[in-house]
Each structure stands twice: as C-alpha cells, then as structure tokens.
Amino acid sequence: MSAYLNTRVSLFSGRLWQNGDFDALIGSPDADIADTLSDRGLPQLAAGYNNQDPLSLEQRIIAEILDETRVLIRPLTGDARNFLIYWTERFEISNVKTLLRGKMTGEKPAALLARLTPMGAFSRLDVQDLVHAEDVTELLRRLEAGPYAGIVRQARRAFEDSHDPFILDAALDRGYYEGLARRAQPLENAVGSAFRRLMGSLIDCINLVWLLRYRFNYNLPPAQVYFLLVASHYGLSSSRLRQLAALGSLDEILIALPDGLRREMNGVTEIHEVFARMDRMAADVAGKVLHSGAGAIARAFAFLILRERDLRSVRAVLRGRHLGLPMGDIKQALQRMPEGAL
Amino acid sequence: MFRAEPLLKIRLLMLATEAPDAALELARFGLFNPAEHAHSGYDQAFDESPAEAYREAWLQAESRLSKVVEQCGGLGELVIPADAAAPSLADLLELNDWLKEVWTTCLGEHEAEMRTQDDQRHLEALEETLEKLERLNVDIAQLLRQDGLLAVNIGSLPVISLKRVTDALSITGFLVSTFDQHNEQVYAVIAGPREREAEVRGVLSQAGWRELPVPLELRTHPQAARAWLIEERKRVEERAGVQCKVMDNLRGQYRPRMDEARLRVALARPLAEAALVGVRGKGGLAGVAGWIPRRRVDALRALLEERFHGRYLLDVAVPEAHEAAKVPSLVRYPGWLQPFVPLVKSYGVPRYGEFDPTLPFAFTYLLLFGAMFGDIGHGAVILVLAAALYRRLGRMAWIGIAAGAVSMLFGLFYGSIFGYEDVIEPVWMSPLHNPIHVLTVAVSFGVGFIILTLLVNVRNKFTAGHVSEALFDSTGIAGLVFYLGAVGSVVSLANASESAAKLANPAAVLAVLGIVTVAIFKWVETRAGWGERALVTAIETLETGINLFANTLSFMRVAAFSLNHVALALAVFTLANGLSTAGHWFTIALGNVVIIVLEGGIVAIQALRLMYYEGFSRFFSGDGREFVPLRLELERNKV
Numbered sequence: 018m019s020a021y022l023n024t025r026v027s028l029f030s031g032r033l034w035q036n037g038d039f040d041a042l043i044g045s046p047d048a049d050i051a052d053t054l055s056d057r058g059l060p061q062l063a064a065g066y067n068n069q070d071p072l073s074l075e076q077r078i079i080a081e082i083l084d085e086t087r088v089l090i091r092p093l094t095g096d097a098r099n100f101l102i103y104w105t106e107r108f109e110i111s112n113v114k115t116l117l118r119g120k121m122t123g124e125k126p127a128a129l130l131a132r133l134t135p136m137g138a139f140s141r142l143d144v145q146d147l148v149h150a151e152d153v154t155e156l157l158r159r160l161e162a163g164p165y166a167g168i169v170r171q172a173r174r175a176f177e178d179s180h181d182p183f184i185l186d187a188a189l190d191r192g193y194y195e196g197l198a199r200r201a202q203p204l205e206n207a208v209g210s211a212f213r214r215l216m217g218s219l220i221d222c223i224n225l226v227w228l229l230r231y232r233f234n235y236n237l238p239p240a241q242v243y244f245l246l247v248a249s250h251y252g253l254s255s256s257r258l259r260q261l262a263a264l265g266s267l268d269e270i271l272i273a274l275p276d277g278l279r280r281e282m283n284g285v286t287e288i289h290e291v292f293a294r295m296d297r298m299a300a301d302v303a304g305k306v307l308h309s310g311a312g313a314i315a316r317a318f319a320f321l322i323l324r325e326r327d328l329r330s331v332r333a334v335l336r337g338r339h340l341g342l343p344m345g346d347i348k349q350a351l352q353r354m355p356e357g358a359l
Numbered sequence: 360m361f362r363a364e365p366l367l368k369i370r371l372l373m374l375a376t377e378a379p380d381a382a383l384e385l386a387r388f389g390l391f392n393p394a395e396h397a398h399s400g401y402d403q404a405f406d407e408s409p410a411e412a413y414r415e416a417w418l419q420a421e422s423r424l425s426k427v428v429e430q431c432g433g434l435g436e437l438v439i440p441a442d443a444a445a446p447s448l449a450d451l452l453e454l455n456d457w458l459k460e461v462w463t464t465c466l467g468e469h470e471a472e473m474r475t476q477d478d479q480r481h482l483e484a485l486e487e488t489l490e491k492l493e494r495l496n497v498d499i500a501q502l503l504r505q506d507g508l509l510a511v512n513i514g515s516l517p518v519i520s521l522k523r524v525t526d527a528l529s530i531t532g533f534l535v536s537t538f539d540q541h542n543e544q545v546y547a548v549i550a551g552p553r554e555r556e557a558e559v560r561g562v563l564s565q566a567g568w569r570e571l572p573v574p575l576e577l578r579t580h581p582q583a584a585r586a587w588l589i590e591e592r593k594r595v596e597e598r599a600g601v602q603c604k605v606m607d608n609l610r611g612q613y614r615p616r617m618d619e620a621r622l623r624v625a626l627a628r629p630l631a632e633a634a635l636v637g638v639r640g641k642g643g644l645a646g647v648a649g650w651i652p653r654r655r656v657d658a659l660r661a662l663l664e665e666r667f668h669g670r671y672l673l674d675v676a677v678p679e680a681h682e683a684a685k686v687p688s689l690v691r692y693p694g695w696l697q698p699f700v701p702l703v704k705s706y707g708v709p710r711y712g713e714f715d716p717t718l719p720f721a722f723t724y725l726l727l728f729g730a731m732f733g734d735i736g737h738g739a740v741i742l743v744l745a746a747a748l749y750r751r752l753g754r755m756a757w758i759g760i761a762a763g764a765v766s767m768l769f770g771l772f773y774g775s776i777f778g779y780e781d782v783i784e785p786v787w788m789s790p791l792h793n794p795i796h797v798l799t800v801a802v803s804f805g806v807g808f809i810i811l812t813l814l815v816n817v818r819n820k821f822t823a824g825h826v827s828e829a830l831f832d833s834t835g836i837a838g839l840v841f842y843l844g845a846v847g848s849v850v851s852l853a854n855a856s857e858s859a860a861k862l863a864n865p866a867a868v869l870a871v872l873g874i875v876t877v878a879i880f881k882w883v884e885t886r887a888g889w890g891e892r893a894l895v896t897a898i899e900t901l902e903t904g905i906n907l908f909a910n911t912l913s914f915m916r917v918a919a920f921s922l923n924h925v926a927l928a929l930a931v932f933t934l935a936n937g938l939s940t941a942g943h944w945f946t947i948a949l950g951n952v953v954i955i956v957l958e959g960g961i962v963a964i965q966a967l968r969l970m971y972y973e974g975f976s977r978f979f980s981g982d983g984r985e986f987v988p989l990r991l992e993l994e995r996n997k998v
Binding site for chain 1: 533559566
C-alpha cells in the first residue's frame with residue numbers, strides 16, 4: 018500500500034504551485050483564470066471563480082483539500098489513517114468555533130448553517146441539530162456529548178468561568194493541536210525523523226506565533242500564555258517555551274530562541290515577520306520531506322501541508338483580484354501569509 | 360411488478376397563504392413526491408422562496424419541541440384529526456416563541472439540576488478530602504489568612520491539566536502540592552507570592568480549577584467541618600427537592616398546550632419538508648412541483664377541488680427523456696415479495712423505466728440457495744427457526760421460511776436428509792454420485808442466467824434511449840451475439856457428435872462478429888488520442904471476453920457447494936463412526952449444527968453474491984431515486 022501512496026503523492030506533488038505560477042495567476046486575464054485553476058487540479062475553485070462570495074471561496078478551498086486528503090487516506094490503516102483523518106478535523110473545529118460565535122451573536126440557524134464548511138465524508142458533527150441549540154451553554158453541552166468531548170470539556174470549563182470568547186477559541190485550538198501531537202507520536206516512532214521534523218516545524222511555528230500573539234497582542238500574563246501553548250517535545254520544548262513566556266519583549270524572545278531558529282529570525286522586528294519566516298521554514302521542511310525517500314505517510318503529510326499553503330496563497334490572489342487590488346499589493350500579501358490562517 | 364409505475368410531473372400553483380394547507384393535503388394524499396422546479400418557462404419567473412421562512416420557523420419549533428419532550432417525556436400518542444388545518448406562518452412563529460420560552464425555562468431548570476448533581480458529587484468528594492485536610496500538618500487558619508504574604512488556594516483540577524498547571528505556575532513562583540485524587544479530579548494546594556496572585560487566575564480558570572469552599576469553621580475548628588458538611592448536604596438535597604417540584608410544576612403547567620404544539624408542528628411538517636426541495640413563488644402566489652402516479656391524477660384533482668374550490672392551478676406533464684434520471688421509481692410489490700425488496704435495494708434503486716429485478720431475484724436467489732444447500736432435514740430446521748423468530752425478524756423471516764422450504768425441495772431431489780444419502784431415494788440425482796452432471800447443469804444455468812441479464816440490459820438501454828449501447832456495447836446485442844457464439848463453439852468442441860461439429864463454424868463466426876462489433880464500438884466511443892484509444896479498445900474488448908467467461912464459470916460454485924454439503928456431512932459421519940454411541944450422536948448433532956450455521960451462512964452469501972455480481976451488475980445501474988412521498992409525521996414509516 019505504501020507504494021501506491023508514494024506514487025499517488027508523487028503524482029499529486031505535480032499540482033503544487035511554483036512562484037511563477039502565482040505570478041501568472043496574478044497577471045492572467047479574468048477569462049483565463051478558471052482554466053488556469055482547472056489545469057492546476059482545482060476544479061471546484063475553477064467552477065466557482067465567478068462567485069465573489071469570499072466564504073464560498075473558503076469553503077471551496079477546503080473542499081479541494083478534503084478531496085485530496087480522501088484520496089491519500091484510502092490506502093492507509095491504523096495510526097497513519099487516524100492521523101490524517103484527525104488532520105482534517107481542524108476544519109470541523111473551525112465549524113465548532115463558527116457555531117459558538119453564531120450562538121453568542123444570536124445568528125439565525127439557516128445563516129449559521131450556510132457559513133459552516135461542508136465536511137462531506139469527514140463530517141462527525143450533527144450540525145443540523147447543533148445550530149438549533151438555544152444558546153452557547155446548551156451548544157457546549159451538546160458538543161460535550163459528541164465526538165469532540167475531550168476538546169470541548171476543557172473549553173467549556175474555561176468559558177463558564179470567564180465568558181470570554183477568546184478563551185474559548187484558545188482552549189479549542191490548544192485541545193485540537195495537543196490531540197494532533199498525541200496522534201503523531203506513534204508515527205514519529207514508526208516512520209522516523211522525517212515525520213518528526215514535519216510535526217516539529219508545525220508545532221514550533223504554532224507555539225511561537227501564539228506565544229508572541231498572546232504575550233504582546235493580548236498582553237496575557239506569562240503563566241497563562243504558557244498554559245495556552247501546545248505541550249511540545251520538539252525544537253521549542255515545553256521548558257524552552259516556559260522560559261520564553263517569561264521574557265518581556267520580542268527582542269529578548271528572539272535572542273533566547275534555539276540557535277537554528279535564532280539565525281532564521283535574524284533582522285526580524287515585527288511579529289508578522291516571525292509568522293512569515295516560520296511559515297517559510299515549515300514549507301522548506303515539508304518540501305524536503307516530500308522530495309526525499311521518507312515514509313509514505315510523511316510524504317503525504319508534507320504534501321498536504323504544502324498544498325494547503327498553496328491554496329492559502331491562491332485564495333489571497335483571488336480575493337485580491339476580486340477587490341481590484343494592484344498586482345504589487347497582492348504579491349506583497351503572498352509573502353506575509355501566516356501559518357494557520359485558514 | 361417488473362418496472363416502476365408511470366409517473367407524471369405536476370406543478371400546483373395556489374395562493375401563498377394557502378400553501379401550508381395545500382402541502383398538508385398533498386401529504387394526506389400520500390403519493391406526492393416533491394421535486395425541484397424546472398429552470399424554464401414560468402417556473403423561472405417564480406424566483407421567490409415563500410416557504411423559506413416557514414421552514415426556518417418549523418425547524419426551530421420542531422427542534423425545541425423535541426428537546427422539551429425529551430426533558431418532560433411521557434406525552435401520549437398524537438392523534439391528527441382528518442379536518443385539521445395547517446398553521447399559518449404567524450401561528451408557527453407564535454408557537455415557536457412559546458416553545459422557546461418553555462425550553463429556556465426547562466433548560467434553566469435542567470442546568471440547575473445538573474449543577475445540583477455536580478454539587479452533590481463535589482460534597483461527597485469533599486467529605487473524604489476534608490478528612491485528609493484535617494490531618495495535614497499545617498495550621499489551616501494561618502495558611503488561609505487573607506492578609507498574609509502567601510496567597511494560598513485549596514481546590515481541585517482535572518488530573519490531565521496538573522503537570523501543565525504546575526509548569527505554568529512555576530513561572531510566577533507558585534507551587535502546586537497535591538494531597539488527594541478522586542476519579543479524574545486531583546485535589547491540591549496552590550501557594551505563591553500574594554502580589555502575583557492576579558497573574559495565576561487566568562491559568563486556573565482555563566485549567567478548570569475548582570476552589571474548595573473551606574468553611575470558616577474549618578479554619579478555626581477543624582472538627583466543626585463535619586457539621587458544616589452535613590448542613591451543606593441537607594441544603595443541596597433541599598435544593599434538589601425544590602427543583603424536582605419546579606420541574607413537575609412546569610410539566611403540569613405546559614402539558615395541556617404541549618399536545619396542541621405537537622399537533623401544529625406535525626401539521627406544518629409537509630410544507631416545511633416540501634420547502635427543502637423548493638417551493639417557488641411570486642407575489643401572493645406559491646407553487647410546488649413533484650411527481651405522482653398517473654393513475655392518481657384524477658383523485659388528486661378531486662381532492663384539491665373539494666378543498667380549494669378552484670383556487671388553484673394544476674399543471675400535469677409527462678416526464679421528458681432528459682428528465683429520466685430525476686424521476687423517482689415507485690414500484691408496487693405484492694405482500695409476498697416485500698421481504699426481498701430490501702435485499703435488492705441494498706444494491707441500489709432501479710431507475711425510472713428500468714427493469715425491476717425483485718421478482719426474478721426472489722426466485723433465482725431461492726433456487727440457488729436450494730441447489731447449494733439441498734437437504735430435507737437442514738431445510739426443515741431453517742424453516743422452523745425462521746418461523747419461530749418471526750416476531751423478531753419481522754417480514755425478513757419469510758426469506759428464511761422460503762429458503763428452508765426450497766432447501767427441503769432440493770433435499771428431496773438429491774435424496775439427502777441431515778446428510779444421510781441412503782434414507783430416501785433421490786427424486787432427481789445425488790450430487791456426490793453425479794458430480795460432472797451437477798457441474799454441467801450449474802454452468803448451463805449460468806449461461807441461461809447471463810443471457811437473460813444481457814437481454815434485460817438491452818431492454819433497459821432501449822428504454823433509456825441509448826440505442827447504440829443497446830446494439831453494439833459489450834452488454835448489448837453485440838455482446839450477446841459474441842457470448843452465444845462463444846458458448847456454441849465451446850459446446851461443439853466439447854461434444855464429439857457430428858451435429859455438434861457442424862455447429863462449430865457458424866458459432867465461431869458469430870463470436871468473431873460479436874467481438875469485432877464490440878471493439879469497433881469501443882474505438883468509436885473512446886475520446887482520446889490514438890494510442891490511448893487503441894489501448895482502451897484492446898483492454899475493454901479483452902475484458903468483455905474474460906468477464907463473460909469468468910462469470911459463466913462462477914456458476915460452478917453452485918455445483919461445488921452442493922458437493923461440499925455432502926462432503927461436510929461425510930466428514931461428520933466419519934468422525935462420529937469412530938466414537939461410542941453417545942459420542943456418535945453428539946458428533947452427528949453438533950456436526951449438523953455446524954453445517955447449518957456455517958455452510959448455511961456461506962451459501963446464503965454466495966447466492967447473494969451471484970445475484971449481485973453476475974446478475975445485477977450487468978443490467979442494473981441501481982442509481983435510481985426512491986419515491987419518497989410527502990407524509991404526515993406519524994405515517995412516515997408507512998411508505
């Protein structure tokens with residue numbers, strides 16, 4: 018089965034975008050966009066190009082990702098299969114957040130349903146039932162009786178104390194990524210360093226970005242910042258994160274990073290630059306794993322990371338075009354796409 | 360019985376205010392399957408969705424009602440009067456508001472009940488915890504002083520958060536010391552510098568920290584804690600009692616209107632369900648589209664006339680060829696055939712106009728089962744068991760009864776009873792003594808079966824307007840000609856008689872003619888470059904021959920299983936004959952149970968497999984739409 022998956026990943030990797038492809042997309046006349054997208058294996062985006070609803074664009078992008086993930090999952094069994102299925106569940110966690118925010122603002126069920134991302138075969142939530150919850154408390158109780166009970170339970174306790182939507186979102190995100198790291202562990206042991214590097218770049222990026230955001234954008238105290246990060250045994254280990262959280266400025270944190278990361282962050286003065294550099298580093302790692310002889314699941318995961326990064330950029334280009342932004346601005350935006358923006 | 364009933368597409372236009380009643384009448388009519396509106400003609404002009412708000416309100420009301428019923432429970436059977444009218448949108452909105460009020464009240468009480476239960480559990484844990492707290496070697500009064508330099512918190516948190524909290528709090532100089540654990544909650548003392556206490560609140564809140572309400576008495580007189588706990592428990596129990604009374608009162612208060620609410624929600628369901636497919640409208644008009652059986656058009660007209668007295672427009676049309684895939688299939692089966700319908704539908708629903716295979720399936724399935732598992736004794740056991748389990752299995756038991764009867768019939772043909780071949784004379788033949796004959800009969804049956812499926816496919820293709828496929832495809836006339844030619848050639852080669860030899864050449868010509876026609880058709884149909892076209896044509900033509908050959912040989916398993924049945928019985932007898940009298944009969948009994956359960960199950964699956972893969976896959980697309988009529992809630996299962 019790994020031969021099949023390897024072949025499939027190699028075939029899919031031909032769909033990845035090069036920088037020149039984005040330039041071509043930015044400069045293409047409107048009439049050619051649908052064909053360009055279709056040629057790059059994005060039929061759903063091509064079909065919906067003329068629909069200017071940005072949410073619809075978002076949903077189509079996720080549908081493309083889910084379609085490709087479904088193909089990659091087909092030959093997998095056991096831990097590898099569970100891992101990739103769980104990887105898709107972050108879109109459903111986004112749906113959970115949308116539901117919660119919708120309930121907080123008293124949004125109508127039909128409008129709320131339209132904003133949710135259709136998960137197709139990956140769906141685990143009964144959204145038809147959940148949208149009819151009367152309020153956040155009832156919704157959280159219902160979610161707690163569902164497949165995301167573990168993640169939601171922690172979030173509910175935190176929310177009941179604070180009634181702060183930010184706390185709710187942060188608790189859900191942390192719960193999700195800790196679950197991901199837990200599911201990755203058997204694969205790291207079985208597949209080896211390639212998979213570990215992928216997970217390391219992903220979790221380090223998330224942790225550093227969250228740490229900076231919570232510490233300096235939301236001004237949370239160090240202990241709380243540390244608590245909201247994902248428990249990690251990668252480059253930015255938990256003990257290192259504890260030290261970093263206690264520091265008082267961006268410069269101090271960047272200096273205290275491990276050597277490799279510190280070199281990459283050379284010259285960075287703004288938090289968004291950290292996002293961009295970490296994102297690029299994660300993409301480099303994924304690119305190397307994809308083109309190496311690593312295990313099939315590692316290559317499949319690397320492809321999915323890169324594919325998602327590409328699609329975020331495609332989304333930026335399409336939105337920029339819909340808004341009539343100058344080409345230069347769109348190109349600049351492409352270099353700033355933060356990790357986890359989907 | 361062999362094909363779906365002829366349907367007509369109707370479009371019913373009415374006043375938008377009467378749409379709920381019209382949908383209700385269509386639901387009572389019981390044979391209206393809602394469908395999307397066409398994108399042409401006046402359907403295009405009806406660009407509003409007048410029932411959307413109605414559906415939205417109904418969905419909310421239905422959701423609230425089911426939650427309230429779940430909480431309150433105990434509501435009786437709902438009776439829907441024959442002359443009851445559907446609620447208007449305003450009625451539904453008013454009902455929805457009332458249900459919201461009821462549910463909010465219920466939810467509040469329910470939440471309070473849950474909190475009380477939580478408190479009760481907490482107190483139970485606290486009782487044991489305080490015992491340990493009393494034994495702590497510290498001056499608690501001193502420890503919990505609000506004006507000390509040390510901020511101390513005593514409480515519990517989920518055990519999975521403990522390490523993370525300990526690490527996080529260490530940043531602010533706080534220490535965590537655990538002293539007890541109950542299930543997934545760990546009890547701990549958290550202490551650190553008071554000036555940094557505010558910094559840890561966020562972490563504790565996020566970690567699910569629950570402060571232990573250590574009573575003042577405990578701080579000064581630890582022995583008073585027991586009395587405090589008893590008081591606290593009494594207070595929580597009283598609160599629980601009050602909440603029960605409140606819930607009972609609420610049930611009593613709301614129940615009279617709940618029945619009415621259930622009735623209204625049920626009466627509103629038809630329009631809400633129809634709106635899911637699409638109720639279109641413009642101004643004060645609304646329209647629904649859908650399918651009804653041709654034989655019931657006049658009855659529907661009469662019904663609408665009686666109810667709306669001309670305030671409607673019913674447009675009836677025959678489905679056009681391009682709509683065939685969208686037309687649902689409504690097939691009426693006689694009662695005795697009903698048990699076999701789920702087995703056919705588990706493969707797929709026949710398309711509208713397609714041959715419905717349920718009747719031939721029922722006969723062939725039973726025939727194959729009987730042929731593979733022919734034994735009077737075993738068949739009788741299956742028959743009796745299926746009859747005994749009738750209540751549990753429902754209609755499906757009839758399949759077991761019929762399979763048992765056919766197995767008995769074949770047992771009579773084979774002269775086999777509980778594996779004994781020498782008790783009665785076979786009416787036809789014993790498979791064990793005539794294996795070649797049995798194989799020949801099985802393969803001949805397979806040839807006949809495949810010819811039948813090819814003919815059915817040709818008929819289906821003609822009906823669907825796919826004439827070229829019906830004539831030239833591998834499962835069309837050309838495929839059939841090839842198959843007949845190939846079978847003729849094989850028969851003539853296998854038979855030494857002179858008349859058979861004369862058949863060889865014409866049969867071979869027929870086979871070549873058929874396969875060449877199929878190849879040409881594949882070439883013409885493939886849209887690709889020359890190389891790919893050649894490859895596809897070669898592979899698909901080859902596949903035609905291999906498939907038909909393999910499918911025919913597949914029927915050898917019918918003979919193989921009939922032999923297998925005897926062989927298994929012989930194995931049991933051999934084992935039994937080596938034992939004493941008691942062991943002999945025990946082995947015979949046990950062996951027969953194994954044969955019935957194991958071989959019976961395998962044969963049932965093999966017969967189904969033959970039907971699905973050698974039969975259905977050749978002519979039955981199975982992608983049809985089931986006719987799902989609009990119905991009132993309580994009748995939903997009676998489709």
